[in-house]
Amino acid sequence: MSNNERLFTREHEWIEMDEAGSATMGITHYAQNSLGDIIFLELPDVGRELTEGEAFGVVESVKSVSDLYAPCSGVVEKINDDAVNSPEIINSDAEGQFLVKVKKAILNREILMTKSEYEDFCK
């Protein structure tokens, strides 16, 4: 397992660490496909401290409202304003569009899955 490998949660989020200790995260293709047309995203303010597992945002589709759960702990460094302004870009490219980037990220490997583990999980 390389350090920068993309990992996945049971809440259908992806997370990827970089060399500087920051992590970017988003939702998976499976998640966007289940949600359907996404029309609203509520993301945390820059500077907010996140604790792994806490609900930190909301994704609302035509069909439903779902919470976003922090896949790691850290401090919000950046949010994807394009996605907030045009949430439909998450539908077209969920795994290419990040939602939040956190610094001082602390990952708990035990709750995270590799790509192949996640694919099995979704079956």
Added chain:
Amino acid sequence: MTLKLPLDALHRQDNAHMAPFAGYEMPIHYSSIVNEVKTTREATGLFDVSHMGEFFLTGKEAKKALQYFVVSDVSSLKNGKAQYSMLCNEKGKVLDDIIFYQIAEDHFLICVNASNVEKDFQHIKTILEKKSFDCVLIDDSANWGIIAVQGPTSFDVMEKSFGDLQLKEMKPFEFKEITLQGEKCYLAKTGYTGEKGVEIFYAAKGGDSRLASFLWSNLKEKGGVPCGLGARDLLRIEAHLPLYGHEISEDVTPLDCHFSFVVNFEKEDFVGKQALMNHQTQKCELKLSLEEAPARSIAREGALIFRSDDVTNDTKAVGKITSGGHSPTLGYGIAIASVDKEFKTQDSFWVEIRRARQKAVVVKGRNFLTKKKK
């Protein structure tokens, strides 16, 4: 146990997102709900609503019994005509909303909500026995399915699929018997989308999917696009049509909702009449638009409503949303609300969305689409 629709396998082949609803695994959407709504408004949507219940009421006193157990007047109903109505209990509370079809003076098809099949059947059965009406009620839900074909091009799609059905000659709420693949079907000019369209009642004896597959595949081939319950719900909200469990339920009487006109007090005794005559409604049903709220605000069921001149932020709600969603046709949030009657003439309210109060404007007119169609 969740039941499977006769077309379950076909829906899965079409990548339907299936979810349990009223005891069935139902297609919620195939592609995008937004696109499915747009397709139904601009071309033709196909809806598998085979979960609905079908009763047959047959016998010399069938019509007399119907007149007694529904709130509307059925005396002038003719063969080949359908009517929308409601079933109430003695307290005047709504047990279900139904459509019945007069096949003959002594023979009726009654279409009920899937989630209420058993309740309705027991309720009607009890009344028939108590009043000794000379007629028989059969729950034939397992042997019938319904495909709704809805949208501005739906007649073309139907006639390209099944030949000349003379749909243009039929008026809304008319129906007729037709034969497809050697099986008796009922073709009705009814629907739940606010568009022109038909519903086909097809034989699905014990879940036999052959006729259903023939109908669905032909309609698809001729341009009909499969749509799920997600789109159906938004279409009916746009058209301001009630959904049992939302606008109507055992918590309200027909007089508390938009379709109060179905109640006919002129006719002789009917179940719930006395209670309804004494009922002073405290509520009114309003249509609200979030056109003036921040983009993409959606007021969902249960959201609280406050007076627009209420700035103190700590007063009591005056109503709540019964159904709401994002209208793909209009591009903003719309909702149906139950509000205290004294606020019936208000032009706007606050509605609580994501912990903030947003402006909701009252929409006049028959439904949300009248403005758009002008």
